[in-house]
Amino acid sequence: MRELTYVARHTVEWREAPDPKLRSDQEAIVAPVATTSCDVDSAILAGHGFLDPPFALGHECVARVVETGDAVTTVAPGDLVVVPWSVNCGSCEHCRAGLTAHCTAVPHMAMYGAPIGGNWGGLFSDLVRVPWADAMLVTLPGDLDPVAMASASDNWSLSWRLVAPHLKQRPGARVLVVARGSIGLYVCDIARALGASEVLYVDPDPAHRELARGFGAATAEALEPVRHGFDIAVEATGRVEQLTLAAKSLAPEGICESAGNHFRPGELPLLDMYLTGVTLRIARDNVRGHIPDALELARSGKVDPRRVVSHVFDWEQLPDALPEKHLKPVFVREGA
Ligand SMILES: [Zn+2]
Ligand SMILES: [Zn+2]
Structure with missing residues (x-):
């Protein structure tokens, strides 16, 4: 073979x-x-x-x-x-x-x-x-x-896990998705289907953003952190500055899921995350x-x-x- x-x-x-x-x-x-x-x-x-x-x-x-x-x-x-x-x-x-x-x-x-x-x-x-x-x-x-x-x-089943259990706990949550590939788009689709009140998808790729809009998400090419903007944030880029953006955009006691493969080391805004109260999960699925x-x-x-x-x-x-x-x-x- x-x-x-x-x-x-x-x-x-x-x-x-x-x-x-x-x-x-x-x-x-x-x-x-x-x-x-x-x-x-x-x-x-x-x-x-x-x-x-x-x-x-x-x-x-x-x-x-x-x-x-x-x-x-x-x-x-x-x-x-x-x-x-x-x-x-x-x-x-x-x-x-x-x-x-x-x-x-x-x-x-x-x-x-x-x-x-x-x-x-x-x-x-x-x-x-x-x-x-x-x-x-x-x-x-x-x-x-x-x-x-x-x-x-x-990727599809991972995307389910990144948002579905959290949306069950927090019906109508606002969801931020910072991504580069299929995972972020699946997350937009699933989050909208499961009742997220708002989904914002951030990705420099215009074709990806168009797909995200098709799933009912608002989109942005790039973003400054939105203080207390989201209940759930999903990062799937493997870039630590993008994970920082996600973590800094969370509402008090918000949840940040990182599904990116972070091949390079980096620093997270730990004091900021402490003051907000962030639950960060970064895990193989x-x-x-x-x-x-x-x-x-x-x-x-x-x-x-x-x-x-x-x-x-x-x-x-x-x-x-x-x-x-x-x-x-x-x-x-x-x-x-
Ligand atoms: Zn994989
Ligand atoms: Zn076993």
Whole structure:
């Protein structure tokens, strides 16, 4: 089989690898059918990551189950499933507590698409091994479009988690979104659908701002901090000055969620945050637990993640099209 491999800045290529085989009766082999790039993949492709190439890329996809071990009960060959970005066992203490990004049965940071906690391959590969199929895979409801939901592995479900629980606690909250990619736009869509009274989206990219306005958000290219302006702020840029803007714009006891990969160190306005009373969460997402909730919201028809998909390409176009700058390209494998 082929693995789409990140080999150098802005360069990916197919490389041959052995077909994955089941190694236990709890495993599955899946074939990605609609795969997309996570916002962090653009940073990796631009050379901003901290991992040296080569490695197999990709950690967001809907896949078709090809083969399952005898102990697998929740999915069967032929099913369409969401494959979560992080590898987790479902039964260790952390997994049982919902902390699936911190599974203790695998090395720290075990994930697809980046060889940090071992090498699990990438989801831009012809075939993928899923070590705990029942614990990891989520069946895609039949009424959902795999292209629209390719991001449920990570960015879409993460975006649900960044605002949905907070809006439940604070109905009608005012939401600030400071972002650069798909996450911020999904957050605008979800926040509006779940009753935010106001959503302001800040991003220098005019095409992104237009999409945000389509989701009912007000937009700005840049912004000075708005003192006590927002109950919830979401930062997804990986830039500390943008996180500062978000933190400084919060109402008393406001919540700041940071989903950016901050590859560079920086300083936060801690005294300002202390005086306001800011809850800052900066975390990798324990995505597996809320993929079903995020899919359920997509089924409600109140949101439209398909609008964030900027391009639909054929699977064979991956080496050429992935390094190009696209908001949310989805690569589709017909007949898989
Ligand atoms: Zn990701
Ligand atoms: Zn575990």
